[in-house]
Each structure stands twice: as structure tokens, then as C-alpha cells.
Amino acid sequence: RVDPCRLIDLPDHSDDRGGLTVVEGGRDVPFEIRRVYYIHGVPDGAARGAHGHRRLRQLIVALHGAFDVVVDDGHASARFRLDSPGRGLYVGPMIWRDMVDFTPDAVGLWLVSELYDPADYYRDYAEFRRDARAL
Numbered sequence: 001r002v003d004p005c006r007l008i009d010l011p012d013h014s015d016d017r018g019g020l021t022v023v024e025g026g027r028d029v030p031f032e033i034r035r036v037y038y039i040h041g042v043p044d045g046a047a048r049g050a051h052g053h054r055r056l057r058q059l060i061v062a063l064h065g066a067f068d069v070v071v072d073d074g075h076a077s078a079r080f081r082l083d084s085p086g087r088g089l090y091v092g093p094m095i096w097r098d099m100v101d102f103t104p105d106a107v108g109l110w111l112v113s114e115l116y117d118p119a120d121y122y123r124d125y126a127e128f129r130r131d132a133r134a135l
């Protein structure tokens with residue numbers, strides 16, 4: 001079955017010197033972290049994502065600013081506003097996602113379970129939905 005998307009509160013070690021948030025692979029997220037990337041400078045009105053993954057798992061964190069992630073398991077969709085470096089959205093396999101409504105200062109961090117592999121992507125929503133609904 002579809003591994004549900006969920007918000008994860010991350011371990012916080014902030015003190016009077018500032019904030020410090022930790023993500024440990026296999027502990028704070030249910031996968032080992034093999035790749036990291038970040039998205040920044042998203043123009044007003046631009047949308048990202050519009051794909052699904054066969055196997056890849058990920059944690060998405062708005063390190064600065066805010067954006068929305070719309071997730072869809074082929075049956076229903078849910079929208080999450082990410083606006084805190086202390087909380088991430090876990091997205092498992094077989095989820096279609098769109099990222100929208102970025103604030104101009106938004107910096108998004110992606111911690112993911114796999115190296116980049118175009119073959120792991122669904123880029124066609126109808127194909128994704130057919131396979132997701134057959135699970």
C-alpha cells in the first residue's frame with residue numbers, strides 16, 4: 001500500500017546562540033540519505049515537481065521562506081504548507097507531487113534515498129495514476 005506522507009518534527013538543538021536542526025538517516029527519516037539538493041530563487045508563480053517516483057523516498061524542508069507541496073497517491077491529494085526549518089514533509093514512493101506558491105526568499109532542501117535516476121520518475125500523470133491505483 002501507499003506509504004503515507006507525513007510531517008516530521010525534527011530534533012532541535014537551538015539555544016541562545018541560534019538554531020540547530022538535525023536529520024539522521026534511518027533515525028529521523030525512514031531511509032538512508034544518498035543525495036541532497038536544494039531549490040532556491042523560484043520566480044513568482046513558478047511551479048516545480050509535477051512528477052512521481054517509483055522507489056525514491058524523501059524529506060522536504062523549507063529552510064527559509066515557504067512553499068506548498070501537493071501530494072497525490074492516485075486516489076486523493078493533500079496540500080502541505082512548509083514554512084519552518086524545524087519540520088519536514090516525508091514523501092514515500094508512488095506519490096505524485098507538485099510544489100507551488102513559493103515565497104521569493106524560499107530555499108527548499110531535499111534529502112532523498114536514491115542517486116538521481118531518470119528511470120525512477122513518472123512524468124506522465126495518467127501513467128502514474130494507473131499504476132498507483134493498481135497497487
Ligand code: TYD
Nearest residue numbers: 035036037039047048049050051099115116
Ligand atoms: P526537475 O526534476 O525538473 O526538478 P523538480 O521536479 O524537483 O522541480 O529537475 C530539473 C533538472 O535538474 C532536470 O534536467 C533534471 C536535473 N536534476 C539532476 O540532474 N539531478 C538531480 O538530482 C535533480 C533533482 C535534478
